[in-house]
Amino acid sequence: MSNKKIFSSNFKLGILGGGQLGKMLLQDCIRYDIYSKVMDSNKEAPCQGICNEFIVGNLTKYEDVVSFCHDVDVVTVEMENVNTDALEFLEKNGKKVFPSSKILRIIQDKSKQKDFYIQHELPTSNYKNYGNLSAVIKDYDEGKVSLPIVWKSAKFGYDGKGVKIIHSFDELQNLSDVPCLLEEKVKIKKEISVIVARNQSKEEKCFPAVEMEFNDHSNLVEFIMCPANISKELEEKAFDTALKTAKSFNIVGLLAVELFITEDNEILINEVAPRPHNSGHHTIECCLTSQFDQHIRSVLNLPLGNTSLKSPGIMVNLIGENEFEGNVKYENIEKIFEIPGVSVHFYGKKKSRLNRKMGHVTIVHKDINKAKKIGKKVKKLIKVTSE
Numbered sequence: 508m509s510n511k512k513i514f515s516s517n518f519k520l521g522i523l524g525g526g527q528l529g530k531m532l533l534q535d536c537i538r539y540d541i542y543s544k545v546m547d548s549n550k551e552a553p554c555q556g557i558c559n560e561f562i563v564g565n566l567t568k569y570e571d572v573v574s575f576c577h578d579v580d581v582v583t584v585e586m587e588n589v590n591t592d593a594l595e596f597l598e599k600n601g602k603k604v605f606p607s608s609k610i611l612r613i614i615q616d617k618s619k620q621k622d623f624y625i626q627h628e629l630p631t632s633n634y635k636n637y638g639n640l641s642a643v644i645k646d647y648d649e650g651k652v653s654l655p656i657v658w659k660s661a662k663f664g665y666d667g668k669g670v671k672i673i674h675s676f677d678e679l680q681n682l683s684d685v686p687c688l689l690e691e692k693v694k695i696k697k698e699i700s701v702i703v704a705r706n707q708s709k710e711e712k713c714f715p716a717v718e719m720e721f722n723d724h725s726n727l728v729e730f731i732m733c734p735a736n737i738s739k740e741l742e743e744k745a746f747d748t749a750l751k752t753a754k755s756f757n758i759v760g761l762l763a764v765e766l767f768i769t770e771d772n773e774i775l776i777n778e779v780a781p782r783p784h785n786s787g788h789h790t791i792e793c794c795l796t797s798q799f800d801q802h803i804r805s806v807l808n809l810p811l812g813n814t815s816l817k818s819p820g821i822m823v824n825l826i827g828e829n830e831f832e833g834n835v836k837y838e839n840i841e842k843i844f845e846i847p848g849v850s851v852h853f854y855g856k857k858k859s860r861l862n863r864k865m866g867h868v869t870i871v872h873k874d875i876n877k878a879k880k881i882g883k884k885v886k887k888l889i890k891v892t893s894e
């Protein structure tokens with residue numbers, strides 16, 4: 508790659524997935540004048556219309572992925588559910604694929620992810636993998652399962668879909684009959700995330716740790732808060748764990764590491780994502796280099812950017828509240844524009860539906876508590892519904 512021009516040239520960056528993470532990657536591709544080619548199954552995906560080439564195709568279909576990649580110089584992803592056999596074939600034929608098929612194969616499967624942490628002596632909660640529901644019930648009958656316990660579908664879960672806290676045998680019996688794992692329910696003090704970037708030259712950098720603030724009533728993530736309200740000592744420990752994890756995977760690109768801080772101040776890895784992450788959106792406004800800029804630098808083996816904080820900030824997701832899908836409508840959005848330090852991001856999804864991520868708002872303020880106050884106001888004001 509070093510002897511090939513990347514900027515303002517015929518170099519092509521291929522991105523598998525055309526959602527909001529892709530859209531925000533493209534904003535930096537445009538800034539750097541890097542030619543972009545994106546594939547998504549939805550012809551109206553957020554990236555459509557703002558990349559140089561948009562291909563409608565199935566990310567999980569071998570032929571679609573191979574054919575999409577034939578003329579790109581580097582392939583990356585904005586979501587992990589892509590056909591890894593196709594990526595492996597491409598790697599064997601000399602294509603640069605970051606993150607690699609090997610990493611994606613592990614991360615796509617929560618059971619394999621947990622096994623990986625154990626093999627690499629990385630801290631994680633106790634768990635057991637199961638091939639199907641009857642194997643879970645058999646263990647329960649033999650007294651090997653103590654409730655409450657956390658059930659996770661091994662594959663295809665996201666945004667909390669595919670995770671259930673099980674309190675009774677009745678709930679256990681009604682679980683989907685799919686490969687799954689049971690995890691010890693951790694006594695969580697705080698949930699934090701550290702995003703690490705690594706390039707091929709093995710340069711590596713962490714973004715400041717962020718904290719997920721949950722709504723006491725709904726138990727949904729209300730804010731991402733940066734910096735996390737934790738001691739320097741704990742943050743250093745979190746950086747160590749995140750860097751060790753990224754190194755163990757030998758990742759090139761971003762690795763978002765979701766961590767639990769337990770009531771005993773222990774740090775446990777919950778899960779990882781090998782791409783830009785919801786917990787890093789604030790970096791656009793809050794850090795010298797954004798996670799999207801950093802991902803592009805990492806996969807193109809450019810020097811990594813400085814991740815220092817420019818300003819503390821809060822990120823609020825804009826989530827569809829309408830039960831039935833319809834054309835999106837943002838209520839009270841003008842009022843948000845009036846508040847200093849507030850940046851609004853719309854993902855360009857035409858249809859809103861319940862719990863769909865439609866956009867986000869970042870609030871910067873030198874006093875994080877003031878930012879939080881404004882965040883609460885923003886949350887109360889804005890309503891994402893349909894016409």
Ligand SMILES: Nc1ncnc2c1ncn2[C@@H]1O[C@H](COP(=O)(O)OP(=O)(O)O)[C@@H](O)[C@H]1O
Nearest residue numbers: 632657664665666667668670690691692693778
């Ligand atoms: N072992 C656990 N103990 C307690 N809570 C957990 C555990 N695992 C997950 N959770 C809770 O469930 C949430 C979603 O789990 P996660 O594995 O991150 O799924 P997803 O892929 O949907 O993000 C976590 O953010 C955390 O709040």
Ligand SMILES: [Mg+2]
Nearest residue numbers: 666667765778
């Ligand atoms: Mg998660």
